[in-house]
Amino acid sequence: MERYARVFFLPLFLFLCCFSFFFVYGLAANSSQLVPVQRDIMTNLSKSLPTSQTIGVWNTMKDPCRWVGVTCSPPPSSVVTALALSGFGLSANSSLVARFFDLLCRLHDLKSLDLSLNFLTTIPSSFFSSNCSGLSGLESLNLSHNVFTGPLPSFSGFGALQSLDLSYNSLYGPLDSGLEKLTRLKLLNLSGNFFHATIPARVGGATAPSLEVLVLSAARLHGEIPERIFDCENLTLLDLSQNNLTGSIPDGIERLSKLEVLLLSSNNLTGIIPTSLATIKTLSQFTANENHFSGSIPRGITTHVSVLDLSNNSLTAEIPSDLLSPPNLEFVDLSSNLLEGPIPGNWSQSRLYLLRLGGNKLNGSIPSTIGKLSSLTHLELNDNVLGGEISSGLGNCKNLMLLDLSSNQLQGHLTKELGYLEQLVVLGLQNNSLTGEIPDELLKFRYLSTLDLSQNLLAGEIPQAISNLKELSVLNLQSNSFYGSIPDSISSFENLTELQLANNNLSGTVPRMPGSLMTALNLGSNLFNGHIPSYLGDLSQLEILDLSNNKFSGEVPTSLTTIQSLIELDLSDNLLSGVLPNFPSFVRVITTGNKDLIISNSSPNTNTTSSNTETKKKIADVFVMIEAFIGGFIVSILVAVVIQKFLNRGKSNHQNARRHALHSNRPFPENSIERLRRFQHWQYARNLSLR
Incomplete structure (x- = not known):
């Protein structure tokens, strides 16, 4: 009997528990946790929001503590402690703005207010004054990404403020006005404004002794970095990047013993990189790229740093032997400097x-120990004076996605070990002295998007297996010694947008091309013959078609006129004949060097020296008419020139006509790697504010 009682009462007990829970929860949901005064304020606030986007959201629930963006203290006597109205569509164009901010001032227990990502242009001046005494305890204020204009407000009523973000508005004027009373600030972000001012010494020092994060990037600041800014000894992040700051890094930066992130990029700073930076044990990120720093790179600067960017400066001397050896190093960019000597090879x-070491004067060979960098995903050694063969050790860097060794003096064959780089997306080896054929190992990449082997000494036929590179979008083999025909498999590419095969010894007829071609198809300066295939007109997205300096004959197919994206067509120096079809006016057509090609008068956009008989006769008649007129004039000029040459003792200047080279070598496609210029310092800063 007891057993059956358990079976009967247990489900009943569970039902009553669930019913009680949902009953109590329903009561709580429909009764406000807020104290009555604040409940009334929030109710009025919901009716005064200067937007129509969120009123419905705030009216759907009776308890304001459960409204979107509202945070309250625990019950029973709850008060509103935080409002996050970011992206609510708040606009200053509404007549409700003054009422809205007046109500905010009555939330006496508010600690955090976020009005970012809205369309506010002005805030009533009373909000920032002592009249808004209700917010005297506010600790965090975020007004970023609005359209505020004018100078900085006074903030006289916000003495407890610890975090202030006014970034990405249209504020202007001096930085020291309005901030002098914010003595408890830990975080200040004024980036993305139009101050056109200098950095005042009292942004730091006694004005804000507790300041931990100072972000003044892209704020149109000029002048020198004040030394007193280093009095803020609690600073962990200092961002002065993307301004017009001049002068050198002041002495005393080592006083920032807690500094973790220092961003000085994109200014006009000069002088040397201070050796004292190496003594800041907490420093993990240092970027000073795009300045005018000179001298050598200090030894030990990467002992603690994980991210170092000194690119686009005027740094000289050799790379310190210990710079690349620290185990915590993650990101190094020294490109576009004047560094010389060998690449250090003692990395662990x-x-x-x-x-990134490109754009320097580095010499020697690529160290064989580079294979130890197993985490490497991007390696750029381009535009140096590196010689020798491509290091087989690169084959051990199996996480490489981008490898750029272009514009060096590398020799030898394409090493088969490159085929081990299964993650490779971009391979740039152009402008070297590489020889031999394309090995099969380089035709197995699953993700390769850009392959540039141009301007080398490579030979042999283009392999049929090149179509195995299914993801290829740019293929550049121009200015080598490839021969034979273009493989028919070329048409199977589905993602190829640019094909550069100019300046080789390719022959035969042109096969069908992939319909995905967009940027360019360059077959110039080869040995192709026969008629121009009409199916080239199927390349509806193509912008540039270069068939120049070959042996194409016959008429120009009218199908080429249907390529809607075409902006340039080069047919020069072939054996073409017949009448040139009429192309749209925006297409530049080059036909020089085709003596039997007839150009109609309706082709004003055509650059030609056609030998049309009638045209030639008219030109000849003109020359006969003017010959007699200018004959005597030329003789007199020659006499004058002889006299002048004698007076100048044989000194003369000769000007040689230059013909624009249409087949100029294209540079390596723009790096697909976006530089690590800006770090997620705001997330980092927010974490600091929560400490």
């Missing part, structure tokens, strides 16, 4: 995933 197993 590290976290380094990006190494």
Whole structure:
């Protein structure tokens, strides 16, 4: 009997528990947790929002503590402690703005107010004054990404403020006005404004002794970095990037013993990189790229740093032998400097995933120990004076996605070990002295998007297996010694947008091309013959078609006129004949060097020296008419020239006509790697504010 009682009462007990829970929860949901005064304020606030986007959301629930963006203290006597109205569509054009901010001032327990990502242009001046005494306890204020204009407000009523974000507005004027009373600030972000001012010394120092995060990037600041800014000894993040700051980094930066992130990029700073930076043990990120720093890179600067960007400066001397060896190093960009000497090869197993040393004067060979960098995903050694063969050690960098060794003096064959780089997306080896054929190992990449082998000494036929590179979008083999015909498999590419095969010894007829071609198809300066295939007109997205300096004959197919995206067509120096079809006016057609090609008068956009008989006769008649007129004039000029040459003792200047080279070599496609210029310092800063 007891057993059956358990079976009967247990489900009943569970039902009553669930019913009680949902009953109590329903009561709580329909009764406000807020104290009556604040409940009334929030009710009025919902009716005064200067937007129509969120009123419905705020009216759907009776308890304001459950409204979107509202945070309250625990019950029973709850008060509103935070309002996050970011992206609510708040607009200053509404007549409700003054009422809205007046109500905010009555939320005496509010600690955090976020009005970012709205369309506010002005805030009533009373909000920032002592009249808004209700917000005297506010600790965090975020007004970023609005359209505020004018100078900085006074903030006289916000003495407890610890975090202030006014970034990405249209504020202007001096930075020291209005901030002098914010003595408890830990975080200040004024980036993305139009101050056109200098950095005042009292942004730091006694004005804000507790300041931990100072972000003044892209704020149109000029002048020098004040030394007193280093009095803020609690600073962990200092961002002065993207301004017009001049002068050098002041002495005393080592006083910032807690500094973790220092961003000085995109200014006009000069002088040397201080050696004292190496003594800041907490420093993990240092970027000073796009300045005018000179001198050598200090030794030990990467002992603690994980991210170092000194690119686009005027740094000289050799790379310190210890710079690339620290195990915590992740990102190094020293590109576009005047560095010389060999690449240090004493690196250990590290976290380094990006190494950019391009655009310097580095010499020697690529160290064989580079294979130890197993985490490397981006390696750029382009535009140096590196010689020798491509290091087989690169084959051990199996996480490489981008490898750029272009514009060096590399020799030898394409090493088969490159085929081990299964993750490769971009391979740039152009403008070297590489020889031999394309090995089969380089035709197995699953993700390769750009392959540039141009301007080398490569030979042999283009392999049929090149179509195995299914993801290829740019293929550049121009200015080599490839021969034979273009493989028919070329048409199977589905993503190819640019094909550069100019300046080789390719022959035969042109096969069908992939319909995905968009940027360019360059077959100039080869040995192709026969008629121009009409199916080239199927390349509806193509912008540039270069068939120049070959042996094409016959008429120009009218199908080429249907390529709607075409802006340039080069047919020069062939054996073409017949009448040139009429192309749209926006297409530049080059036909020089085709003596039997007839150009109609309706082709004003055509650059030609056609030998049309009638045209030639008219030109000849003109020359006969003017010959007699200018004959005597030329003789007199020659006499004058002889006299002048004698007076100048044989000194003369000769000007040689230059013909624009249509087949100029295209540079390596723009790097697909977006530089690590800006870090997620705001997320970092927010974490600091929550400490």
